[in-house]
Amino acid sequence: MRSDLYAVILAGGGGSRFWPASRRAKPKQFLSLSGDLPLLATTRARLQALVPDERVLVVAGQSQADLVRQTLPDLPPENLLLEPAGRNTLPAVALAAAEVARRDPAALQAVLPADHVISPEGEYLASVEAGANLAAQGRLVTFGIEPTFPATGYGYIERGSPLGTFGDYEAFEVDAFHEKPDLDRATEYLATGRFLWNSGMFLWSTQAISAALERHAAKTWELLRDARGPDLAQAYDRVESLPVDVGVLEQASERAVIPVAYSWSDVGTWRALSEVAPHVKGNVLTGGGSLWAIDARDNVVWAEKGSLTALIGVKDLVVVRSGNAVLVCPRSRSEEVKELVTELPEEWL
């Protein structure tokens, strides 16, 4: 345990790429994609050794309150911060920063998306410790994943001069943030050895993030630092809808990056489950149901609890049965689920 560290879990947000398992009313962070626990519960559990329940804050949408409470029954009720509307991560970060500032202005804050899959846990915790020590010096710390392939689905952090060693980790200045690249550019990035995947995880002191918000996102910080109840709804009508990277870190000079090499995924598509979910006889099986496979391999299956998926002679498919819907598509086309969902009638969302 570290007595100076809060965990801020960003659990809002929708997302449609795991349809039909994820629905508008139950997005990905509430699904058990990587094992028995929903991703949100896994995210919280990952920090169990460092952060007690009293210092875990969860930011989520008002409509998700019940789902969060069910998923994290030990979360103190006052630690659930509900946003009146989804406005990307900048307002969520500001809301949590203001809450921590009221409780313990000297605390550090580890900010974590609720829907990432990371292993092994030991390395992850060591990197958080390293980040906390760097953040204690006033740095806004980002975590950059050492890329293993020229990914076009992630933003990149370009590291600059070294900032010294923290535990097993080296820290660096951030030269620049880069949007998701095309394949040619991603290949160049990979070749340099200086580009890291932007994990969307951060660590900073309450003082440093408050000052940075005041300097680079003054309007949003002004609106949110003291807003409660009905005021909060009004404030959310006027805040900037921006990622915190874009709204704050791109402008902030006191930023830093810690490169990490553990296995990390934001599990963006059904295909990505192959890397993070349990395999059963050569197929990925999630969702809590059963699989019967005859001469069927390398499929990604989501079978809801109490259901059976039977596959004969198929390969490299995504097969999902959840609620009132079934999805079948080749693994290689699972990105298209997002487009499918934009076309589907309301009743299936």
Next chain:
Amino acid sequence: MRSDLYAVILAGGGGSRFWPASRRAKPKQFLSLSGDLPLLATTRARLQALVPDERVLVVAGQSQADLVRQTLPDLPPENLLLEPAGRNTLPAVALAAAEVARRDPAALQAVLPADHVISPEGEYLASVEAGANLAAQGRLVTFGIEPTFPATGYGYIERGSPLGTFGDYEAFEVDAFHEKPDLDRATEYLATGRFLWNSGMFLWSTQAISAALERHAAKTWELLRDARGPDLAQAYDRVESLPVDVGVLEQASERAVIPVAYSWSDVGTWRALSEVAPHVKGNVLTGGGSLWAIDARDNVVWAEKGSLTALIGVKDLVVVRSGNAVLVCPRSRSEEVKELVTELPEEWL
């Protein structure tokens, strides 16, 4: 209407090739595979113009009684003949023949499996009329389908000398019945022009079938001709379990065949649905549910009522969602569903 004709619909039998839509408790004849109505209801409706409800007999298993009543609400209760056990078609035919003999010994009987798909209806009715006129002369009439390809999944009837013309139909002696052939033999059969698919549909007078049962299946006929209630259960322990073709027609000299050329299918596999079920945007859709297809063609989909099946970029698959199970297999391997079902644990059957 013909006042001399009974319809005997054989609605017993299990079958597992349409799993998971068909289950042990709800076999294929109770499914809507070819349109809005269950096959049993379609079979009865097909004869509506010729046979009134009072002269429709349905033979089914005792466990299927409720399903038959739901499917055919207009069937008089006393016209449902329940078998204590499944013993193939010979005992079912004998049971019905005995019942018709009690009601109207001068009547003709059209015997029909409950689970075949036939069109167009007009041609079918004309062939039944032709068969009735031939049966009135004492012949045990079979209907042979003109083969359109060298099918290995059907038995064959080899026609002999002509017996004359009945309406638009010619009738022939039967030279032999042949079991399901291999592909080489089926190809030879097709080339001769004398081999017909054995449709499993028959037409005979009560007198002729009673005499033939007495001669060629004496034990079964003796056991069943007067059996009722508990006696029937005892009788079914001892009857011969045989198809009526094998048990009676192969031995009977007074048999005949009427070749017919309408579209006929016993819908033996999911693949066979392509020929008989409605198509939606290039895919077969049955089951009462919805389909959303993006760049997906030639798939056979069973989506249960109230459910959506979404397909992206797949071709020639069978995709079935029914009850607690999902099946995905290539159309070309839908025969293997039968083997799958032999392996599945009880709870999924």
